[in-house]
Structures are given as structure tokens and as C-alpha cells.
Amino acid sequence: MSEDANLFAQQEANRRRSNWLVVGFIIFFAWVGFGGDLAFALLTADASPGGYRHVIPFMGLVSTVTAGGICWYAWRHGPERVLWSTGAWEIVEPASPEQRQLVNVVEEMAIASGVPKPRIWVVPDEDPNAFATGRDAASASIAVTEGLLAALSRDELQGVVAHEMAHVRNLDVRLMTLLAGMVGAIALMSDGMGRTLRFGGRGGSRLGGRGGGGKGGGNPLALVVLALWLLTLIVAPVVSRILAMAVSRKREFLADATAAQFTRNPMALAAALEKLSAASAPTRSITHGAAHLCIVDPSPGLLSSREGFLADVLASHPPLRQRIIRLEGMGYQQAKRQAVAG
């Protein structure tokens, strides 16, 4: 019962986080738009009667509607887009013994986790990795790379699939997929805005200089708002990434533990992670936007092997060593109890 309560709390927390994520995202875009409008309106408030006055906050309206559109799109099509971006294809009818085994293992884990069987995808990539995506358990997808199928034994594959099913059952997939869409959108927007500002900056300074010359310092409030607005634009992509990573790191430990419960075989998942960490080549098919969805960081060597504050904040996954040690700890406990019972 307590496990059910725990699961329910997890799902509820993920629903709540997903909702807040959407709200925060829209508020952020609204601020980017209306904040710009405000700064512009204050700057042009005392323009000469014939000059331009910024009255209609069309930037705010456009960016808020855009944000709503992005959220809707990430919700409706996020899972498809994530799968599409990795070039994955779906296993409809297993064609090889390896694929048959994967389908069987997923079916087993669906029974163990009490979740409907998800759709199964294969990513054509030599590097072993896996991820799950979807809005909820009913619409979830699990994807593994070809390298994973080739490298892992049956038990190890079961461990990895169990880990992904844990993400599905805890509703991590919803939060993670929304995040993937939004991190991508913010990165795009920041890039675009940066270009516009660099381009428009010259014109703006001329405008400011002219206004400043006439009024002796301009409107200080307008400058504060403008500074804040610029700061948000610069900081947003970094913050959104840190947020995505922080959320994902905690989920990994939990999914490992839940996978051990499903398979009753924590050592197999530990062995699988060991193999995944040994394959140090980056998973090329998986882009940065979807990195936090994967079982191990698809681009290791950038951060996951480094230590220190920066790695702590920016890495999408906890150090593999730590995860393996925890799983082995569970395995030893299990072996000990069996020795006592037998």
C-alpha cells in the first residue's frame, strides 16, 4: 500500500510539475513580449507629437500566443518529434530474434509495472542508449538503439527496459517530453532574439542617444526595465537547461530503484550501466534537446566524466559510478537475505 501511495505521490508531483512548467513557460514568454513593450512604451512616451508612440503591446500579444502554441505543440506532438529527431523506426512485427526478444522483454515489464504495453522503437545508432517518451502511460513509447540490442544480454536488456518503464509509470515522460520541447523553443528564441538585438542595437543606440541628448538622461525606469529584459533573454537558455538537467538527475536514481523492484534483479541493471559507460562514443542520433530523456548521457566526455560544481549543475545525469554503486548495494542486500532465508 505504501508503495502505491508513493507511486501516486510521484505521479501527482509530475503532473503538478508539468503544469507549472507550462505556466512558467507562458509567463516567461509573456514577460519577454510585454516587458519589451513596456520598455519601448516608456522610451517613446515623451516623443514629439508627430513621432512614434508604442501604445499597442503587440510584441507581448504575439509572444504570449506563440508560447501557448509551442506548449500545445509540445503536448500534442512532442513525443513524435522527439522520436522523429532521433530517426527511430517502430517495431510493428519483429523481424529478427533480437527484436523478438526486445518485444518480449517489453511485454514482461508491462506486466511487472502494470502499465499498458508501450510502442517500441529502434534508433539506428551503434552506441548503446535508450529513452522513453509520451504524454502518459497509454501513449508512451520506448526507444532503444541498435547498439544496445547488440551489446546487452537478456537480463541486462530487461533492466534497461524496466528503467524506462519506471519513467513511464511515474509520468516522468510527460515532464521530460514537455521540457524537451520547451528547452528547444527557448534556445531557438534566444538565438533569434540575440540576432535581432545585435542588428537592432545600433539603431536603438542612435535612438537612445538622440532622446538622451534632448532630455538629459532619458527615462530611468525605462532603462531599468530594458536592462532587466535583456538580462532575462541572456540568462533564459542557461536557466532552462539547468532546470531540465536538475529535474532529470533526480529521476534517474528513482527510476533505477523502481526498475530493481520490477525485475527483482538490480545486478543486471548495474551490469548494463557498466556496459553503457564503457561505450564512451557519443550517441550521435540523439540531439541535445532530448539528452535528458536518455538512460545515460548521450554525449559523455563533455560533462559526465568531469566533477565539480559546473558538472553538478549542468550534467543531465548523475555520475554513472554512483548509480551502479547504489544498484549493487541493493543486489548485495538481496543476496544476503536470500542466504539467510535459504
Added chain:
Amino acid sequence: MSTIVFLVVLAVIVLWVIGAYNGLIALKNQVVNAWKQIDVQLKRRHDLIPNLVNTVKGAMDFERSTLDAVISARNKAVSATGVKDTARAEGELTQALGRLFALTEAYPELKSNQNVLQLQEELTSTENKVGFARQLYNDVATQYNTKQATFPTLLIAGLAKATPAELWEIEDVAERSVPKVDLSLNKPPQ
């Protein structure tokens, strides 16, 4: 005044009886449903075994007794009824199959036979599925049993025709036990 109090108390009791009754029936259906999940996998397992026996028969002619043991264990499992009988028969079938697979290791032409490998994979998978479905069944059945044996639901257990569901006991000691997991995120397990 007292009539109103009486009516309110009566209404509360009636509502409770309805709720408790429905709760018991829902749990009973869950138990039946969980059992069906096991049953589906067992049927599949029973269907796979004749294929396997036919495939390996030619190569393993002189291991007749092992093959016969698998077939008779399978037939016993097919005709088993009730949770306890089924559990025992399936356990024996698992052991007979284990011996058969151990023997196939000695036959290189079987070890590399795609058909055998595929059947082995399917049987492993059905066995795992039975194992995981059994966990679910036992969990639900225990909930059902606890509910109907504890006060106050106990009072209407007869009305709902609730009888304790049999658990699928595991006789094999070597079966994997549940690992102890530490769900706290901050401290590593001791």
C-alpha cells in the same frame, strides 16, 4: 427530531454498506482479472511445449525420458485446476523444462538451431510473464483477503459472497526475492 437523527444514521449506514459492498466486488473482479492474466500466459506456454518437443525430438532421440517427463508434466499442468494444483504442476513443468534445456546445451546442432533458440526465448518470456503476473495476482488477492477479514468490512463479506482467494505460493526457495530498495534520493544505501 429523533426521527431525523434516526434517518440520518440509517442513511449513513446504508451508504457505508453500499460502498463497502462495491469495494469488495471490485477487488474480487481484480483478483479474477489478475488470474486471467496468468492463465493467458500459461495457455501460451502449454501451446509452445509440443512445438519444442517436436523440434528437438529428432536430435535427442536417446534422451527419451527427459522428453517424456516434459510432456507428462505439461499434460498434468493443462489439466490442473485451482490455484494450488496449478502452482505445483507449473513448478514441476518449469523443472522438467530446465532439465531439457540443460541437455540441449550438449547438442551443438540444437544450440545453433534458430527454431530452438526462438522457442527457448518464447518459453523464457512466458515464464517471466507468469512470474510477474503472479506478483500482481498475489498482491491483489492479499488485499482482497485482508479486506474481507477485517472489521467492519467483515460484516458484509457474506453478503458479497466473498471467500478468501488462494495465493500462488512459490515452493522453489531459490526464486528471487524482492530486493530491498532505497527510494530516498539523497543518501546512498548503507
